[in-house]
Amino acid sequence: MDFDRTAEYVSHHSEEEGKKMRKTIWVIFWVLLGVTTVEVSLGLVWKDLGLMWEFVKWTFIILTLVKAYYIVAYYMHLKHEYKNFIYMVALPYIVLALYLIVMILTEAVYVKNIEGIM
Amino acid sequence: MAGHSPTIDSKKLWGGGFSPFNVSYGKIMMWFFLVSDAFSFSALLISYGFMRHHFEDSWPVAEEVFTHFPFLHGDHPLLYVALMTFILIMSSVTMVLAVEAGHRMDKKGVVKWMAWTIVGGLVFVGSQAWEWYHFIHGTELGALQLADGTVVQWLSDAKNAFVYPNGIEVTGADAAAMIQSGTEVYGANLTVNEYGLPTFGDFFFFITGFHGTHVFSGVVLNFVIFVNVLKGTYEKRGHYEMVEKVGLYWHFVDLVWVFVFTFFYLI
Numbered sequence: 021m022d023f024d025r026t027a028e029y030v031s032h033h034s035e036e037e038g039k040k041m042r043k044t045i046w047v048i049f050w051v052l053l054g055v056t057t058v059e060v061s062l063g064l065v066w067k068d069l070g071l072m073w074e075f076v077k078w079t080f081i082i083l084t085l086v087k088a089y090y091i092v093a094y095y096m097h098l099k100h101e102y103k104n105f106i107y108m109v110a111l112p113y114i115v116l117a118l119y120l121i122v123m124i125l126t127e128a129v130y131v132k133n134i135e136g137i138m
Numbered sequence: 139m140a141g142h143s144p145t146i147d148s149k150k151l152w153g154g155g156f157s158p159f160n161v162s163y164g165k166i167m168m169w170f171f172l173v174s175d176a177f178s179f180s181a182l183l184i185s186y187g188f189m190r191h192h193f194e195d196s197w198p199v200a201e202e203v204f205t206h207f208p209f210l211h212g213d214h215p216l217l218y219v220a221l222m223t224f225i226l227i228m229s230s231v232t233m234v235l236a237v238e239a240g241h242r243m244d245k246k247g248v249v250k251w252m253a254w255t256i257v258g259g260l261v262f263v264g265s266q267a268w269e270w271y272h273f274i275h276g277t278e279l280g281a282l283q284l285a286d287g288t289v290v291q292w293l294s295d296a297k298n299a300f301v302y303p304n305g306i307e308v309t310g311a312d313a314a315a316m317i318q319s320g321t322e323v324y325g326a327n328l329t330v331n332e333y334g335l336p337t338f339g340d341f342f343f344f345i346t347g348f349h350g351t352h353v354f355s356g357v358v359l360n361f362v363i364f365v366n367v368l369k370g371t372y373e374k375r376g377h378y379e380m381v382e383k384v385g386l387y388w389h390f391v392d393l394v395w396v397f398v399f400t401f402f403y404l405i
Contacts, residue, residue, distance in 0.1 A: 026162040030377040033241045041238050049231045056227065060220040063201070063404050077405055084400040088393055095234045095389045105159040109169050117180050124184050128191035 048094045055083050168383050172390045175352075179394050182348060183401050186341045196303035198334035200403045206272045219403045222265045223395065226353075229258025230392040233360075237385045240378025245367065248381060252364045255388065259357035266350045273342065276325025281332035285319040289334050303334055342402070349398055352391050359384045 033041070059080060066076045093099035098106055159166065190197055201215040208218075232254040239247030282300050283289050290308075293299040297317070299309035308316065323332045331339035363384050372378045 026164060026379050027375075027377055029157060029160060029162040029165075030379050031241060032243065032377070035242065038238060038242045041241075042235065045231060045234050045238065049227065052227050052230075053224070056220065056223055059400070059404060060216050063216050080400050080404045084396055087396045091230065091389055091393045091396065095230055095392075096386055101161060102159050105161060105166075105169075108159075109173060113173050113176055116177070117184075120180065120184050121187070124188050125191055128188040132192050132194065 044094065048090050051090055052087055055087050059083055162379065164379070164383055165386070168386050172386065175390065176394075179345075179348070179397070182341075182345050183397060186345065186401065189335075189337050189341065193335055193337070196335060198303075198331075198338045203273070203333045203338075204269065204403065206269075208268070216403065218265075218269065219399060222262060222269075223399050225258055225262050225265065226392050226395050229255045229262065230389055232258060233385050233388045237378070237382050240372070240381045243373070243378070245370070245373055248367050248372075248378060249364070252360060252367060252381070256357055256360050256364060259353055259360065259388075263350060263353050263357065266346060266353075270343075270346075273339075274325050274327060276323075276332045280322050280324040282317060282320045283323045283330065284316055289323065289331065345398055345402060349391070349394055352394065356384070356388050356391050359387060 062076060062079065066073075098109065157163070157166070161169075204219060205213040205215050206218060207214040232251045236248050236251035236255060239251060279292055279295065281289050281291050282297075288302070290300040290302050293301055293307060293309070299307065299313045300317070301307045323330050325332055326336075326339040326342075328340055328343065329336055333339075363380050366372060366380065367378075372380060
């Protein structure tokens with residue numbers, strides 16, 4: 021029994037559309053694998069290359085966000101949902117997470133500094 | 139508005155009676171759950187960041203802690219966790235392929251790809267168990283916990299000199315007296331950690347443990363849906379949306395690992 025009328029919202033697609041989707045899925049897979057490979061190799065060689073840690077750190081963070089975008093947008097299909105739905109899911113999370121990050125990391129540095137004084 | 143345009147397509151412009159997001163109730167609720175779960179993981183990772191910044195000078199380097207690789211000797215930093223990441227990405231691909239097969243009502247395809255997803259999930263949980271085993275077990279050499287609680291590393295197998303996390307080395311008679319009053323520690327648990335601060339161990343167990351629990355429950359959910367697929371439940375229902383819903387959960391688990399991988403192992 022389908023009390024929530026799920027069937028009305030379900031999308032089906034044809035064999036050809038399926039072929040296209042499978043292609044996209046594999047392209048995203050190579051993107052994710054490539055980004056992970058870059059991250060791991062960078063983690064192994066950045067000291068030998070004499071790179072700045074700040075630079076390496078932000079590269080890691082940006083690459084992570086790239087991976088997260090592809091997973092959420094394509095594998096979780098969020099990109100193809102209605103705009104309002106995307107905003108409803110993404111905005112509260114992004115705003116609150118950024119707020120927490122800024123507040124808590126600022127606090128961490130502050131606590132460390134006053135401990136040095138006391 | 140509906141009065142002016144009686145032919146309104148309620149699927150495009152909401153005119154009541156149909157989901158304004160064109161998404162079923164179950165899927166919306168799955169997304170809400172995932173957002174709330176994302177906050178739990180964010181809280182864990184951000185508090186990890188707090189401790190990391192707070193104890194910047196003495197925080198253990200994950201690369202130097204997790205250096206084991208099955209059947210290989212010596213140090214292999216990052217390699218094992220890279221393999222785990224690969225396994226989870228792979229199982230994410232098989233999951234999304236199962237969802238795609240579901241859209242074509244291709245029962246055989248759904249069965250095949252879901253089976254691979256379950257295998258991938260189990261391998262990942264097994265890998266995590268292996269990593270926990272090595273972290274709990276520790277190194278052969280162990281470390282020294284001084285009377286004040288600081289964990290310091292031995293300079294050699296002779297165990298007569300040690301080095302502080304900030305690089306200061308202690309040798310000779312000074313070292314002998316401090317070694318006398320300290321205790322040797324091996325491996326890590328919630329109160330002791332031979333690699334440095336016990337807090338590092340606590341966060342490792344909580345974050346990877348919380349994630350591992352999610353992977354495990356994902357495997358269980360996938361298995362339940364897998365059995366339903368085999369029984370033909372969704373074939374009869376006319377759609378495979380349940381596969382899509384567990385798929386969302388499974389991708390979320392992969393997504394969390396992407397962040398754990400970066401913030402725990404890389405940075």
